[in-house]
Every structure is written in structure tokens, then in C-alpha cells.
Amino acid sequence: MFATILPVRSLLAAIFMMMAGSGFLSTLLALRLERGGSSTMVIGLVATAYFVGLAIGALRAGTIVRRVGHIRAFATFVALLSASTLTYALVQQPPLWGALRLVDGICVAGVFICIESWLNDRADATTRGSILAWYMVALYSGQALGQLLLRSGNTAPQVPFELASVLITLAIIPVCLTRSPAPLLEDAASLPLRRLYEASPLGVVGAGVTGLMLGAFYGLAAVYARRIGLDLKGTASFMTAVILGGVALQWPLGRLSDRFDRRHVILGCLAATLAVSLALAAAPGGIILFALGAAFGGLAFALYPLCVAHANDRLLAAERVAASGQLVLLYSAGAALGPMGAASTMSLLGIGGMFWFIALAAMGTLAFGLWRLVASAPVPSAAQQDFQILPRTTPVAALLDPAGPEHAAPYDTPAMQTGDR
Template sequence: MFASIHPVRSLLIAIFVMMAGSGFLSTLIGLRLERAGSGTMVIGLVATAYFGGLVLGALRAGGIVRRVGHIRAYAAFVALLSASTLTYALFQQPLLWGALRFIDGLCVAGVFICVESWLNDRAEPETRGTILAFYMVALYSGQALGQLLLRSGNTAPQIPFELASILISLAIIPVCLTRSHAPALEEAASLPLRRLFEASPLGVVGAGITGLLLGAFYGLAAIYARRLGLSLADTATFMMVVILGGVALQWPLGRLSDRYDRRRVIVGGFAMTLAVSAGLALQPLGIVLLALGFLFGGLSFALYPLSVAHANDRLLPSERVTASGQLVLLYSAGAAAGPIAGAAAMTIAGAGGLFLFIALAAAAMLAFGLWRLAATDAVPTEAQQDFQILPRTTPTAALLDPAFPDDDDAAAGAAPQQQVTP
């Protein structure tokens, strides 16, 4: 198993270090803005700027990579992200911070495109699943452990930004010193959104709503925790527990969806997310807060890959890579809207308004899912594709899914699966 990741170990180390440095910035920036007296709507807009940059970067950063190559592009994206991170420590103006967060989103998307296309090029069909699994571990473990850096600001407020910049800068070294040859980045094919929605309305709407939920969470959960009276250390612990819950429960829910009608698992996932979010909206404390946070992460993080898997069940093999790329863009678009909507809910209903909004969004998706269950037939269990945990990063990540056919197979006309009326 470890032999299969040996050719890409430098890329995995790089993404772990970068996520340890950048993964807690959304939490830190929200907390600093609130402490400076910024309103909830301002904090939501700054969070939205990051996801807006992520969407634009996912669409445009590939052109930069094609022009200058993976290593140069990667180094440029990481260097700009490091410089942006240090700028937060020099100036605390919400408008400037919104612009910096937009730049951060562009840079992070560029880094993901470089790393994910490189991993895909190095992956063989028999090692693709292992490489994807290790990539997900590096991504989420770096993000979870990075939350602990929030505690470093007790002595001097600029230290967390400086530590983040140091880690982000160090993430350049494994890639710049790698002996692995960088691949060429190909142009991505397109799939009309109308065709995707016709094939899988539940998958399309599920991806967008999941982005709405998690965008609101990432942008404002730290503000929610602080307004409950949690210390900075406890806020960091809460954020870390949610992320670790997301890692822990995705696989069991995915395996469940392989054995039964995947639509019912998706609908059940949104129903349980509704229940857990309602519990969090009541603003519990102590072990109850952590337990509900763990469950929220486990359920909500699984909804995106479940939606992708359901969409793939209803598409031709040659359409699945492109469809997954479209779905991650829909997720990102939802994530860009989430912080603004969540901030509005918190302005009206207080700290619990964040999870009240999330519960209402989950309820709307639950109603839509129940309608789809009644309106359509299920894909036979034996015809469903195997569930695969996928990152919600850029369309390039879809290429790492071992369930997708190689380009040669798709060009040769892979046998279509049984089609079910959407």
C-alpha cells in the first residue's frame, strides 16, 4: 500500500503542510473581525469572498498552469498565499481582508489544481483508490490539526498569521525539490448543466445545498462558538472535532449507500443533518456540543460525495468525470452564498441562527429528496457505482476517482449502464 504512494509522497507532504497553515485561516479571520467590532454580515461577506475566489480559481487557474508548468505555477500560488497571510497581521481593514480572502481562494484553487492533476498523472488504475485515500487523509488531517494554531494568539495577535505563513511557505519545498516529472494539464471537457440536471436532479441540488450548508459553517462556526462563551482553545477544539467527524463517518455512510437505494441514504443524511443542526441551534455546551459537532461533520461532509455517487449512477461512463467537475463547481457556488445567508440568520436570531439556517436548508433539501423518491424509480443496487470519498476542491479532483474510466476506455465507448428515468 505504501509503495503505491511513494512516487507522490512529496505532493502529499506538501498538501498536508499547506492545509495545516491555511486550513484554520477562515476560523481565525472570522474571530479577529468579530473582536474588532465587525458585524456578522461583514464577517459573512469576507467569508464569501474566499469561496468566490475558489470558484474563479477553479475555472481559470488551469490556464496559468498550462502556460508556465506545474512547479512554477504551484510556487507562485503558494508564495502569493503566504504573502497574503502575512498582510493580515499588518492591517485589519474588513474591505482589505475581503480582497485578501478572494486572493486566498484563487491561490488555494490553483494549488489544488496543480497537486490533483499531478496525482492523477502519477496514479495507475490499480493505485488510484489508495492515492485518493491518502490525499484525503493529508487534506483533512492538516486542516484539523491546523485549528490548534488558534491557541498561539494568546501572547501576541500576529503570531497565528506568522505561523500560518511559515507553514504555507514550507509547503513549496517538497514540490520544488521533487524529482518527479510534472505532467501536462489537459483542457477539461464540458457537460451541459441541463443534461446533468435531467440525469440527476437529486445529485445536482444535493451538491449545491451541501455547499450552502458547509460554506455557512466554515465561514461562521467560530463566531457561533465564541458567542456561546467558548474560549479560544475550546473553539479550536470544536472546529477540529467537526472536521474529524467528517473524516470518520463518510466511509460508513458511503458503504451503506452501496448496499441500499442511495437516494434513501441521501434523504436520511439530510434528515439527520436537520435534526443535529436543530440541536446545535439550541446552543448546547460541553460534551453535548462536541458530540453534536462530531455528528454534524460526519453527516454533512458525506452529503457531497453521496450526491456525486448518485449522479454517476445515472450517467454514462464517459460523462462521469466531467459531471463530477460540474458538481464541485455547484458545491463551490453554494458555499459562496452560504456565509451571507448564515450571517443574515445570525443577525436576526443570534448565535443559534447559524444552525437554524442550516436546518432550514437541510429541511428544504429533505422535502425535495422525498419528492424525488416518490417521482422516480431507484437505480438497481447491483447497477450502482461503488461509493468513493471525494474532496470538495476543484474539478480536477474528479480525475482521481478510481470508478471513472480511463480516457481511452471512454473514447472506445464504454458500455453504458442501465439507464433509469430521472
């Protein structure tokens, strides 16, 4: 296994450091805005700006990569992200922070495109699954550990931004020193959204709503944590628990979905997410809060790859990469809307409003899924693709999915792909 990742170790080190530095910024900025007296709606707008930037970058950053090459593009995106991170420490003005978060989103998407296309170029049919798994470990572990940097602000308010900038800047080194040749970035395949919805309505709606829920959480979870009485250490621990819970449950739930009708597992996750969100909306204290947070992360993080796997089950092999790219964009669109929806609900219902919003989204999708369960026949178990944990980053990540054209199922015929209409 370790021999598999040796050729890409510099890329994995880069994404780990980049996520350790940038992965906690949404939490930190929400805390600083809340402490500075900004309204929940303003905090939601700043969070939305990041996800809008992420969507723009996913669509447009590839042009820069093709024009100047992977290493130059990567260094440019990381340098701009590092400069933006230091700027937060200089001026605390919500409009400026919103503009900076838009830039951050574009830069992070550009970094993901560079790394993911490079990993795809270095992978083959036998190593793709292992490389993807290690990529997810590097991404999520960096994001989880980065939350601990929140505590560094106790001594001086600018220190977390400075530490984040240092880590982000260090991410340039392993990429610039790598001896691995940079690949050519090809244009991503496209699939009409109508065709994708016709093949898998639940996959399309589920991916978009997962973005809605997780965008709301990432944008406003820190505000929720502070308002229920957690200090900086407690807030960092809560966010870390959610992320680690997301890592822990994705694989078991995915394996379960390989053995049974995947729609049943998706609906079970939605029902459990609804229940956990309602419990969190009541603002529990003590260890139960962290346990519920870890459960929420495990369930909500698993929904996106489950929806991708469900869509892949009902598509032709040649359509799967393009479909995964479209589902990432749907997730990003939902994530851009989530913070504003949650902010509005918090303004109306108070502290627990964010989780009331998430519960409402889960309930609506659960009702839709139950309808699809009645309206369409299941995919035969022999025709289901193996579940694969996938990042919710950019359409380029779809190229890392081992369930691509070379892994077509024996029942992969056009007739098999019309069962979910």
C-alpha cells in the same frame, strides 16, 4: 499500500503543510473580525469572498499552470498565499481582508489544481483509489491539526498569521525538490448542466445545498462558538471535532449507500443533519456540544460524495468525470452564498441563526429528495458504482475518481441512465 504512495509522498507532504497553514484562517479571521466589532454581515461577506475566489481559481488557474508549468505555478500560488497571510497581521480592515480572501481562494484553487492533476498523472487504475484516500487523509488531517494554531494568539496577536505563513511557505519545498516529472494539464471535460440535472436532480441539488451548508459553517462557526462562550482553546477543539467527525463517518455511510438505494442514505443524512443542526441551534454546552459538532461534520461532509456517487449511478461512464467537475462548481457556488445566508439569519435570530439556516437548507433538500423518491425508480443495486470519498476542491479532482470510464458497470447503458427523470 505504502508502496503506492511513495511516488507521490512529496505532493502529499505539500498539501498537508499547506492545509495546516491555511485551513484555520477562516476560523481565525472570523474571530478577529468579531472581536474587532465587525457585524455578522461583514464577517459573512469576507467569508463569501474566499469561496468566490475558490470558484474563480477553479475555472481560471489552470490557464496559468498550462502556461508556466506545475512547479512554477505551484510556487507562485503558494508565495502569494503566504504573502497574503502575513498581510492580515499588518492591517485589520474588513474591505482589505475581503480582497485578500478573494486572492486566497484563487491561490488555494491553483494549488489544488497543481496537486490533483499531478496525482492523477501518477495514478493508474490499480492505485487511483489508494492515492485518493491518502490525499484525503493529508488534506483533512492538515486542516484539523491547523485549528490548534488558534491558541498561539494568546501571546501575541500576529503569531498565528506568522506560523501559518511559515507552514504555507514550507509547502513549496517538497514540490520544488521532487524528482517526479510534471504532467501536462489537459482541458477538463464539460457536461451541460441541463443534462446533468435531467440525469440526477437530487445529485445536482444535493451538491449545491451541501456547499450552502458547509460554506455557512466554515464562514461563521467560529463566531457561533465564541458567542456561546467558548474560549480560543474551546473554539479550536470544536472546529477540530467537526473536521474529524467528517473524516470518520464518510466511509461507513458510503459503504452503507453501496448496499441500499443511495437516495435513502442521502435522505437519512439530510434528516439527521436537520436534527443535529436544530440541536446545535439551541447552543448546548459541555461535551454534548462537541459530540453534536462531530456528528454534524460526519453527516454534512458525507453528503457531497454521496451526491456525486448518486449522479454517477445515473450517467454514462464517459460523462462521469465531467459531471464530477460540474458538481464541484455547484458546491463552490453554494459555498459562496452560504455565509451571507447564515449571516442574515444570525442577525435576525441570534447565536443559533447559523444552524437554523443550515437546518432550513437541509429541510428543503429533504423535501425535494422525498419527491424524487416518489417520482423516479431506484437504480438496481448491480448498477450502482462503488462509493468513493472525494474532495470538494476543483474540477480536476474529478480525474482522481476511480469510478471513471474504465470502471463502467455491466449495466452501464443509455437506457439505464434515464431512471431519475
